[in-house]
Amino acid sequence: xxxxxxxxxxxxxxxxxxxxxxxxxxxxxxxxxxxxxxxxxxxxxxxxxxxxxxxxxxxxxxxxxxxxxxxxxxxxxxxxxxxxxxxxxxxxxxxxxxxxxxxxxxxxxxxxxxxxxxxxxxxxxxxxxxxxxxxxxxxxxxxxxxxxxxxxxxxxxxxxxxxxxxxxxxxxxxxx
Amino acid sequence: xxxxxxxxxxxxxxxxxxxxxxxxxxxxxxxxxxxxxxxxxxxxxxxxxxxxxxxxxxxxxxxxxxxxxxxxxxxxxxxxxxxxxxxxxxxxxxxxxxxxxxxxxxxxxxxxxxxxxxxxxxxxxxxxxxxxxxxxxxxxxxxxxxxxxxxxxxxxxxxxxxxxxxxxxxxxxxxxxxxxxxxxxxxxxxxxxxxxxxxxxxxxxxxxxxxxxxxxxxxxxxxxxxxxxxxxxxxxxxxxxxxxxxxxxxxxxxxxxxxxxxxxxxxxxxxxxxxxxxxxxxxxxxxxxxxxxxxxxxxxxxxxxxxxxxxxxxxxxxxxxxxxxxxxxxxxxxxxxxxxxxxxxxxxxxx
Amino acid sequence: xxxxxxxxxxxxxxxxxxxxxxxxxxxxxxxxxxxxxxxxxxxxxxxxxxxxxxxxxxxxxxxxxxxxxxxxxxxxxxxxxxxxxxxxxxxxxxxxxxxxxxxxxxxxxxxxxxxxxxxxxxxxxxxxxxxxxxxxxxxxxxxxxxxxxxxxxxxxxxxxxxxxxxxxxxxxxxxxxxxxxxxxxxxxxxxxxxxxxxxxxxxxxxxxxxxxxxxxxxxxxxxxxxxxxxxxxxxxxxxxxxxxxxxxxxx
Ligand SMILES: Cc1ncc(C[n+]2csc(CCOP(=O)(O)OP(=O)(O)O)c2C)c(N)n1
Ligand code: SF4
Numbered sequence: 001x002x003x004x005x006x007x008x009x010x011x012x013x014x015x016x017x018x019x020x021x022x023x024x025x026x027x028x029x030x031x032x033x034x035x036x037x038x039x040x041x042x043x044x045x046x047x048x049x050x051x052x053x054x055x056x057x058x059x060x061x062x063x064x065x066x067x068x069x070x071x072x073x074x075x076x077x078x079x080x081x082x083x084x085x086x087x088x089x090x091x092x093x094x095x096x097x098x099x100x101x102x103x104x105x106x107x108x109x110x111x112x113x114x115x116x117x118x119x120x121x122x123x124x125x126x127x128x129x130x131x132x133x134x135x136x137x138x139x140x141x142x143x144x145x146x147x148x149x150x151x152x153x154x155x156x157x158x159x160x161x162x163x164x165x166x167x168x169x170x171x172x173x174x175x176x
Numbered sequence: 177x178x179x180x181x182x183x184x185x186x187x188x189x190x191x192x193x194x195x196x197x198x199x200x201x202x203x204x205x206x207x208x209x210x211x212x213x214x215x216x217x218x219x220x221x222x223x224x225x226x227x228x229x230x231x232x233x234x235x236x237x238x239x240x241x242x243x244x245x246x247x248x249x250x251x252x253x254x255x256x257x258x259x260x261x262x263x264x265x266x267x268x269x270x271x272x273x274x275x276x277x278x279x280x281x282x283x284x285x286x287x288x289x290x291x292x293x294x295x296x297x298x299x300x301x302x303x304x305x306x307x308x309x310x311x312x313x314x315x316x317x318x319x320x321x322x323x324x325x326x327x328x329x330x331x332x333x334x335x336x337x338x339x340x341x342x343x344x345x346x347x348x349x350x351x352x353x354x355x356x357x358x359x360x361x362x363x364x365x366x367x368x369x370x371x372x373x374x375x376x377x378x379x380x381x382x383x384x385x386x387x388x389x390x391x392x393x394x395x396x397x398x399x400x401x402x403x404x405x406x407x408x409x410x411x412x413x414x415x416x417x418x419x420x421x422x423x424x425x426x427x428x429x430x431x432x433x434x435x436x437x438x439x440x441x442x443x444x445x446x447x448x449x450x451x452x453x454x455x456x457x458x459x460x461x462x463x464x465x466x467x468x469x470x471x472x473x474x475x476x477x478x479x480x481x482x483x484x485x486x487x488x489x490x491x492x493x494x495x496x497x498x499x500x501x502x503x504x505x506x507x508x509x510x511x512x513x514x515x516x517x518x519x520x521x522x523x524x525x526x527x
Numbered sequence: 528x529x530x531x532x533x534x535x536x537x538x539x540x541x542x543x544x545x546x547x548x549x550x551x552x553x554x555x556x557x558x559x560x561x562x563x564x565x566x567x568x569x570x571x572x573x574x575x576x577x578x579x580x581x582x583x584x585x586x587x588x589x590x591x592x593x594x595x596x597x598x599x600x601x602x603x604x605x606x607x608x609x610x611x612x613x614x615x616x617x618x619x620x621x622x623x624x625x626x627x628x629x630x631x632x633x634x635x636x637x638x639x640x641x642x643x644x645x646x647x648x649x650x651x652x653x654x655x656x657x658x659x660x661x662x663x664x665x666x667x668x669x670x671x672x673x674x675x676x677x678x679x680x681x682x683x684x685x686x687x688x689x690x691x692x693x694x695x696x697x698x699x700x701x702x703x704x705x706x707x708x709x710x711x712x713x714x715x716x717x718x719x720x721x722x723x724x725x726x727x728x729x730x731x732x733x734x735x736x737x738x739x740x741x742x743x744x745x746x747x748x749x750x751x752x753x754x755x756x757x758x759x760x761x762x763x764x765x766x767x768x769x770x771x772x773x774x775x776x777x778x
Contacts, residue, residue: 020348027350035348039202039286060434060509061427062347194609221608225601226634233598233631237605240572240592241613245605263595368590368606370570370613378584380593382577 001056003141004064008049008081009073009094014128017154018071019050021132024150025142026054034062047076054141069139071131073114075100082107092135094127110138112175118168126168133172144173179315180205180345183248183274183338186322188214189353193243193361194221196231200250201286202342203276207248219361228253232260232273239269240379242367244326248274250342251292252283254300261335262301266381266392270329270364272322273307274338276345279504287504288342290426293481296339297455304393306400308336308407309454311425315349323355330364332403339454341427341477343506403456410458411450414440415465418447419525420516423462423486424475425451427506432475435513444520454482459489466493471523475512476500495523535559537568537588544582548748550705550738550755551580554647557711558616559587561718565726571614572606574599578620579653579740597628600635603642614725616643622652625661625685632687639696639730643721646687646733649740650759657743661685664762669743684762688735692768698730700768704737706756713765720770729771737763 005022009015016037023035037050051064070085071092072078078093078100085091087106096115112134118127129151136147148166155162177185184206187195195214197207207224215222221238225231231247238245249257254275264271277292279285299305308328310321318340325336368377383389413433415421422432429450436446449465449472451458466472472494474483479502487496499515501507520526534540538559543552562568568589575583577596584591594602599617606615624632624646635642651669652658658671662684666675676684688702699721703714714736721732737759739751746754 023348033349036343036346039342039346057437058433059430060437061431061506062343063506063508065508194605196605223604223608223638226630229598230601230604230631230634233595233601234605234608236594236598237574237602237607238609239605240602241606241610243609245609259595260598263593267593368572368592369610370572371588371590372569376568376588376590378591378593380584380591382581382593 002053002059003055003069004051004053004067005069005071005141006049006051006064006067006081006084007071007073008047008077011048013048013073014125015048015071015073016050018128018132019052020154021147021150022142023052023054024153025146026052028146028149029142031056032059034059036062049077069135069141071135072098073128073131074098078102090139092131092138094131096127110134112172114172117171121164121168121171123164123168126164129165129168130172133169134175136169137173137175177315177351178205178346178348179318179340180276181209182315182319182351183322184209184213186319186353187246187272187326188217189355189357190323190326191244191358191361192246192326193219194235194238194245196223196225196234196245196247198225198228198231198249198253200253202278202288202345203248203250203274205345206274206276228256229259232257235271236260236264236269239264239271240368242364242369244270244330244361246272246274248276250276250278251280251289254292254295258301261307262299262303262305263381264335265299265305265307265396266303267379268333268396269335269379270333271335272325272329272338273335274340277339277341279502285504286342288344288427288477288506289502289504290341290428290477291481291502292339293454293476293478296337297457297485305396306455308332308334308403308456310336310338311452311454312338312340312344313426313430313450315344315347315351318344319351319353328407332399334399334403339426342504343427400456407453408456408458408460409452410461411452413448413450415447415449415469417445418469419445420471420473420520420523421447421449421465421469422473422475422516423449423451423482425454425482428475428477431507431509432512434509435516438509438513439516439520444517445525446516446520451482457485457489459485462486462489463491463493466490470494471519471525472496473516473519474498477506478502535563537562539586539588541585543586545579546742548739548741548751549579550647550649550736550740553705553711554645554714554736554738555583555586557715558618558645558718561715561722562589565719565722567614567722570612571616574602574615574617576617576619576623577654578623580618580620580647581654583618597623597626598631599623599628600631600640600642600644604635604638604640607640607642611641614643614722616645616722618645619647620653621646621648621650621660621662625687633691633694636691636731636733637694637696639698641725641728641730642732643725644731644733645718646735647738648735648763649738650684651740651743653740653743662763664758686763688733688763688768691733696730697733697769698771699724699732700735701770702735702737702763702765702768704755704760704765705739706737706752706760710756724772735763
């Protein structure tokens with residue numbers, strides 16, 4: 001089994017840390033993992049994205065030309081990546097910031113008002129975690145326990161933030 | 177951990193004392209890791225040089241006095257380092273040089289490529305010399321080969337190049353470091369130290385006597401023969417019953433391996449031959465392989481460079497095809513798989 | 528020149544290959560005398576350049592290592608960073624230091640690398656046959672300025688001491704001239720001071736030596752020495768350009 005996903009948004013929205021959390025969680029589950037951030041000129045202009053590949057077997061290429069999952073945190077990413085996603089794939093949209101019409105009918109769309117929920121919780125910067133929670137539930141790629149565990153690791157230098165991030169994650173997971 | 181940082185950490189654990197660098201994408205994480213972690217270590221130096229030219233010459237200086245020294249860059253910067261690499265090779269000084277290749281020629285792109293194969297494996301600068309060139313294909317191998325690079329450099333008094341690429345440098349994978357950093361960095365025996373208790377020494381190549389220089393060249397090449405004999409390494413995957421063997425290295429080998437697994441599932445007998453040392457190129461085992469395999473596909477992320485070494489090694493045994501994507505385009509396993517299966521059918525290997 | 532009374536210990540017993548009257552021979556001897564007097568012979572590494580002085584390692588009886596053209600300051604940086612206890616000096620011509628190696632020189636000086644540079648300014652590329660150097664005087668004929676250096680085409684002579692002295696990393700810079708016995712005595716003091724600066728860990732030190740090249744200037748040795756004193760010093764004034772030990776002398 002090989003699963004690839006792309007997570008995209010503005011720089012500062014925490015898309016890279018979402019990717020890292022998923023990668024870390026998959027590692028805890030004993031999977032082979034690669035994480036590849038877009039770098040250099042590609043990320044000028046404030047957009048960022050990363051690709052995570054998870055597999056039971058060795059991973060051939062860390063690049064994804066047709067990922068099974070895409071998480072778009074902002075409008076430009078939604079426009080850009082909707083055409084990359086594999087037929088039958090899952091497309092997660094941050095509906096707080098995305099109005100774009102999704103023209104494809106062969107993919108499933110999951111709308112998560114991530115910023116709205118995070119704002120309500122009093123942690124506007126944790127919108128990425130709300131989305132990550134929703135992704136964890138819907139995709140089933142990694143287990144919630146392991147994502148929570150991974151969070152402790154990726155935030156080990158910012159311990160104060162663990163609490164709010166955990167809450168946001170669980171909140172996202174409990175959405176239906 | 178990302179590949180660039182893994183190289184840096186592995187180098188520190190291999191006893192690196194001095195790192196000199198200059199920013200260039202896609203290897204900046206390596207320089208930045210060194211800034212964070214090497215500079216603080218007792219007796220160690222991290223320095224951002226004013227240019228790649230300066231950086232490699234600083235490596236030369238540190239190596240003169242017996243320190244494990246290193247620099248890293250990406251394609252355009254490696255071109256600038258060639259002068260220094262030639263001097264290191266000539267003066268028989270160990271050093272480790274990392275090239276995280278990007279698309280060229282010129283300023284090119286910052287995306288991953290393999291277009292510096294010729295430059296790396298033919299010496300690269302002026303004069304008749306070689307450097308050992310290692311071609312890793314995962315973050316774990318980047319770490320392992322960095323440690324091996326320092327050992328080889330010291331053992332044979334030769335510059336060693338790690339030929340990676342932008343994707344390997346940027347991607348994160350789990351990595352396991354096989355050594356702990358030493359408390360005191362090693363000093364090579366016989367280094368310049370000031371002439372205390374011995375006659376003064378000179379490290380140089382320049383001479384007005386051609387036969388003296390010829391002897392230097394001979395002695396270098398005798399050493400190169402020894403390296404060929406002892407250190408040539410390669411890797412194979414499913415070649416035992418293969419009718420088509422893909423010859424490829426580094427990140428491209430990884431992509432090809434994925435394609436081979438898919439084709440095997442469909443019953444196609446394809447295999448992989450991966451040079452691990454790019455210089456010395458593992459030609460013997462490839463020749464050996466050609467006793468049973470007649471079709472070879474060379475796959476590179478360039479317009480065809482290693483293919484020349486493959487053709488030389490095979491010396492007319494078997495047929496060699498080529499598939500390459502230059503300029504920083506990263507082919508997918510499916511794409512390479514399609515090339516393989518087309519070839520497989522075209523050449524009648526099915527029956 | 529009455530200075531030649533005995534061979535310094537750190538000067539090998541080899542006949543110089545330099546032309547008669549050449550400044551390199553004098554500079555070598557003086558540097559060796561200083562190395563002897565300061566007892567540095569067994570803790571020093573010298574870095575000679577491509578240039579007429581490429582064979583300096585045949586004369587200096589200390590550890591020596593060849594450098595690529597212009598890269599002396601970078602090589603010395605590597606050595607000093609790896610082994611701070613070693614005394615390192617570069618020996619560089621004007622093509623080497625002020626032409627191809629300008630960047631390495633300026634940045635090593637600016638970082639305050641604790642190294643010493645002996646800079647031989649003879650206003651030409653000696654080894655390659657007398658071409659224009661960055662330091663060639665305006666109007667001066669060389670093989671690549673056959674009609675004389677024209678500042679409209681080739682720019683002006685580069686004054687390295689003046690340029691480097693204001694850098695914060697620089698501890699000591701003095702310009703001296705091989706034009707008279709007094710000049711040579713001054714040079715020896717300057718070289719000693721430069722090494723002392725390094726021993727005291729004060730930063731970058733350089734002695735610029737205006738040095739005759741009778742062969743490429745097409746002069747007799749006596750004429751060339753005179754020319755250093757009368758013409759070169761007009762464009763390259765002598766003196767201490769920086770001395771952090773004695774701030775009042777700093778220019
Ligand atoms: C990269 C490179 N370019 C050119 C040369 C040729 N070269 C050797 S010495 C030299 C100039 C030396 O002039 P200078 O530094 O003024 O020293 P001098 O010979 O006058 O003492 C040149 C251009 C070289 N060795 N390396
Ligand atoms: S050419 Fe000039 S610098 Fe070179 S040795 Fe002769 S006099 Fe000296």
